[in-house]
Amino acid sequence: MPPRPHPIQGRGLEALLRDLGANLVRGGPEAFPTRCFPTGLAEIDRALGGGFPRGRVSEVVGPSCCGRTSLALALLARVTAQGELAVVVDRPDAFDVVSAASAGVDLERVLWVRPLGLGAALRSVEHVLQAGGFPLVLLDLAGEETAAPHIPSSAWPRLRKATAAAAAALVLLGRRRLAGTYADLALELDAAAARFESGPDWLAGLDGHVRLARSRAGLAQADVAVRWRTGGRHAA
Amino acid sequence: MPTSPSAVSASRIACLLVPALPLAAELRAHPELIGRPLAITAGPGARAEIVAVSPEAARAGVRTLTHVVHGRATCAALVVRVLSPARDRAARDALLDAALSTSPRAEHAPPGNGAYAAEAAVFVDARGVAALFHSEAGFAAALAERARRLGLEAVVAVASSRAVAQLAARQLAYAGSAGTADVRVIAPGSEADFLAPLPLELLNPEDAQAEALSRLGLRRIADLLRLPERALVTRLGPGIRALLSLARGQDLAPPPPVPPDTQLEEATDLEAPLERLEPLGFVLRGLLDRLAGRLDSRGLAFGDLALELRLEGGGRDARRVGLAAPTLELRVVLRLALLALEAAPPAAAVEAVSVATRGCSMRGNQLDFFRPAGPAPAVLARTLAELAALVGPSRVGAPAVADDHHPGAYRVEPFRAPRPCPPAEPAHMAGLFLAVRALRPPLPARVRLAGGRPAALESALANGRVERAAGPWRTSGRWWSAEERFAFDHYDVATDDGWVVRLRFDLLQQRWEIDGVYD
Numbered sequence: 001m002p003p004r005p006h007p008i009q010g011r012g013l014e015a016l017l018r019d020l021g022a023n024l025v026r027g028g029p030e031a032f033p034t035r036c037f038p039t040g041l042a043e044i045d046r047a048l049g050g051g052f053p054r055g056r057v058s059e060v061v062g063p064s065c066c067g068r069t070s071l072a073l074a075l076l077a078r079v080t081a082q083g084e085l086a087v088v089v090d091r092p093d094a095f096d097v098v099s100a101a102s103a104g105v106d107l108e109r110v111l112w113v114r115p116l117g118l119g120a121a122l123r124s125v126e127h128v129l130q131a132g133g134f135p136l137v138l139l140d141l142a143g144e145e146t147a148a149p150h151i152p153s154s155a156w157p158r159l160r161k162a163t164a165a166a167a168a169a170l171v172l173l174g175r176r177r178l179a180g181t182y183a184d185l186a187l188e189l190d191a192a193a194a195r196f197e198s199g200p201d202w203l204a205g206l207d208g209h210v211r212l213a214r215s216r217a218g219l220a221q222a223d224v225a226v227r228w229r230t231g232g233r234h235a236a
Numbered sequence: 237m238p239t240s241p242s243a244v245s246a247s248r249i250a251c252l253l254v255p256a257l258p259l260a261a262e263l264r265a266h267p268e269l270i271g272r273p274l275a276i277t278a279g280p281g282a283r284a285e286i287v288a289v290s291p292e293a294a295r296a297g298v299r300t301l302t303h304v305v306h307g308r309a310t311c312a313a314l315v316v317r318v319l320s321p322a323r324d325r326a327a328r329d330a331l332l333d334a335a336l337s338t339s340p341r342a343e344h345a346p347p348g349n350g351a352y353a354a355e356a357a358v359f360v361d362a363r364g365v366a367a368l369f370h371s372e373a374g375f376a377a378a379l380a381e382r383a384r385r386l387g388l389e390a391v392v393a394v395a396s397s398r399a400v401a402q403l404a405a406r407q408l409a410y411a412g413s414a415g416t417a418d419v420r421v422i423a424p425g426s427e428a429d430f431l432a433p434l435p436l437e438l439l440n441p442e443d444a445q446a447e448a449l450s451r452l453g454l455r456r457i458a459d460l461l462r463l464p465e466r467a468l469v470t471r472l473g474p475g476i477r478a479l480l481s482l483a484r485g486q487d488l489a490p491p492p493p494v495p496p497d498t499q500l501e502e503a504t505d506l507e508a509p510l511e512r513l514e515p516l517g518f519v520l521r522g523l524l525d526r527l528a529g530r531l532d533s534r535g536l537a538f539g540d541l542a543l544e545l546r547l548e549g550g551g552r553d554a555r556r557v558g559l560a561a562p563t564l565e566l567r568v569v570l571r572l573a574l575l576a577l578e579a580a581p582p583a584a585a586v587e588a589v590s591v592a593t594r595g596c597s598m599r600g601n602q603l604d605f606f607r608p609a610g611p612a613p614a615v616l617a618r619t620l621a622e623l624a625a626l627v628g629p630s631r632v633g634a635p636a637v638a639d640d641h642h643p644g645a646y647r648v649e650p651f652r653a654p655r656p657c658p659p660a661e662p663a664h665m666a667g668l669f670l671a672v673r674a675l676r677p678p679l680p681a682r683v684r685l686a687g688g689r690p691a692a693l694e695s696a697l698a699n700g701r702v703e704r705a706a707g708p709w710r711t712s713g714r715w716w717s718a719e720e721r722f723a724f725d726h727y728d729v730a731t732d733d734g735w736v737v738r739l740r741f742d743l744l745q746q747r748w749e750i751d752g753v754y755d
Binding site: 101127 | 610611612615616618619620622623626627628631632633634635636637638646647648651653654668669670671672673674675676697703704705706707728730734735736752753754755
């Protein structure tokens with residue numbers, strides 16, 4: 001008995017292709033967005049291919065005192081200076097207002113949300129992404145005294161989809177990477193060394209490293225040395 | 237109906253009238269009772285007097301001014317509800333909102349008396365409405381429809397004066413015409429013809445006047461107007477002049493004014509006191525739902541809520557529920573109100589509930605070609621309200637530096653999306669500034685000193701030998717208050733386990749704390 005032709009072959013295939021018309025596209029790697037939010041730190045922006053991508057999930061992780069908050073505030077300062085609005089979803093209630101103002105953040109353009117639980121934090125992020133108009137959302141999960149938070153795996157595809165729909169940059173701060181393959185970009189920061197100046201003694205800053213650990217866009221691995229400065233707050 | 241320019245400029249008044257307000261208010265609050273025999277009583281108990289009955293109850297033989305026990309004997313399925321002055325007041329105001337949704341000028345009619353004590357009416361300035369609603373009849377139909385959307389079955393009459401409009405509305409409501417039409421337009425110039433055949437009872441004369449007129453054999457308005465005024469005043473007293481003025485349809489008052497404010501209130505008296513929050517939530521939902529309908533009809537949104545509860549035993553619980561931004565999202569407003577109640581439940585069972593709000597305009601959205609667009613104002617308002625309901629109103633807002641020397645001081649302002657500004661470079665320190673992560677509340681620490689300076693540190697975070705320490709820097713303030721004064725010696729400390737923290741010694745409490753981590 002001769003084999004029956006597959007129904008999708010021949011004229012069936014032609015009819016299917018004709019019906020699909022413009023909906024039919026060739027598969028391939030996902031296009032990486034060209035719109036980014038630079039941090040204002042030239043070497044880091046260069047390593048990131050321009051900055052933190054919009055419409056994507058990014059992670060900034062590292063141990064305490066590594067400079068991840070300083071990097072986040074630099075990004076926040078840059079974005080608000082451009083006249084954009086930003087949201088800080090601050091799970092550990094650690095956002096220091098004076099520090100942010102000193103870093104150049106336009107506080108009027110920041111919506112500060114301090115949820116009491118992880119679930120409320122994730123729902124807050126979804127709310128602001130669905131609202132639109134907030135092109136930068138910082139989700140701070142870097143509680144100093146807590147272990148890595150347990151986030152249901154179903155949360156990440158939802159957040160990623162909402163981020164893409166809002167064309168916003170969702171940046172997670174944490175001790176370690178949480179989003180896995182749902183993050184398009186991950187920066188890992190190493191523990192930084194304190195830098196003191198003498199006469200009289202004052203904390204001048206931290207010396208650390210920022211490493212590009214993951215890039216869906218295929219950016220080359222990079223390791224950037226960064227010197228954070230206190231600005232001599234107590235020097236006088 | 238084409239309207240001549242002279243008709244447009246002349247006075248035109250619409251009267252929106254509900255004949256039995258207690259009944260209408262009850263059906264507005266409980267639409268599930270529509271179509272059922274319903275009686276409203278002046279008070280609780282079987283001996284209470286019935287003050288209003290639904291058409292279904294009337295058809296079953298239930299009459300006003302009888303007692304509940306008689307009503308139940310006549311109609312076994314009779315539903316009895318106690319009159320709620322608060323609910324009546326809200327329904328009367330809702331009638332005004334329906335009017336204001338069609339015209340900027342409207343006012344309450346004076347309260348009815350005598351046979352018309354239960355009616356509620358609103359006068360609406362109807363000049364020029366034909367341009368918006370095609371005709372005065374179209375306007376009247378739209379007005380009746382707006383009232384219906386707010387849960388009130390009303391009749392509408394348009395005429396050249398308040399008196400004629402109200403008499404025409406009364407005729408529609410009471411003279412049996414209501415079954416066929418709920419609107420009527422009295423064309424300019426035809427008022428006298430319209431009024432002449434109307435019965436004198438529609439003028440609502442006082443009892444003595446009605447008796448005297450009856451003795452004279454006067455039945456209709458035309459009969460009254462045929463008699464000389466001076467002779468009537470001589471026989472019936474000067475009070476007859478007001479009745480004559482009404483019979484002529486005269487109106488010397490200026491057009492209805494624009495209402496001065498947008499304070500809206502919904503209230504209800506509960507038949508039984510409520511002790512738990514869950515049933516109170518259902519009551520609140522109903523009140524807020526009706527308030528949302530009224531706000532929506534006027535193109536407004538909820539502002540801050542003033543929630544007032546009358547408690548058993550005569551107590552009163554008043555509270556304010558702040559909204560981050562004007563919104564019409566019922567779910568969000570209800571959630572905020574319930575959060576406020578859950579945070580501090582009422583001290584006793586609740587007997588009456590009142591919710592008031594000042595209607596706010598939804599923010600307009602002005603886009604700019606060259607500057608970033610923020611969220612749409614209405615969407616932002618809804619989002620802020622949802623966030624406030626999710627995390628608490630005090631935990632959402634725009635951060636602001638406090639005018640205070642306390643190291644932990646900060647402010648949270650209501651978030652209002654600022655106007656777009658041209659892109660600029662951030663402040664000079666941006667990009668390299670070492671940030672601090674605040675610890676709220678500060679973390680207790682044990683510190684070993686050497687030579688008066690920190691040498692080793694024990695805490696839930698940093699533990700180890702102090703490698704470098706800078707300080708102290710003293711901060712003190714609020715010396716005028718024994719409870720609020722503070723004095724700290726601050727140190728920046730790096731420990732050998734990798735932490736760089738902001739350590740402080742509380743000079744008043746004599747204890748060490750970590751209030752920030754450099755990151």
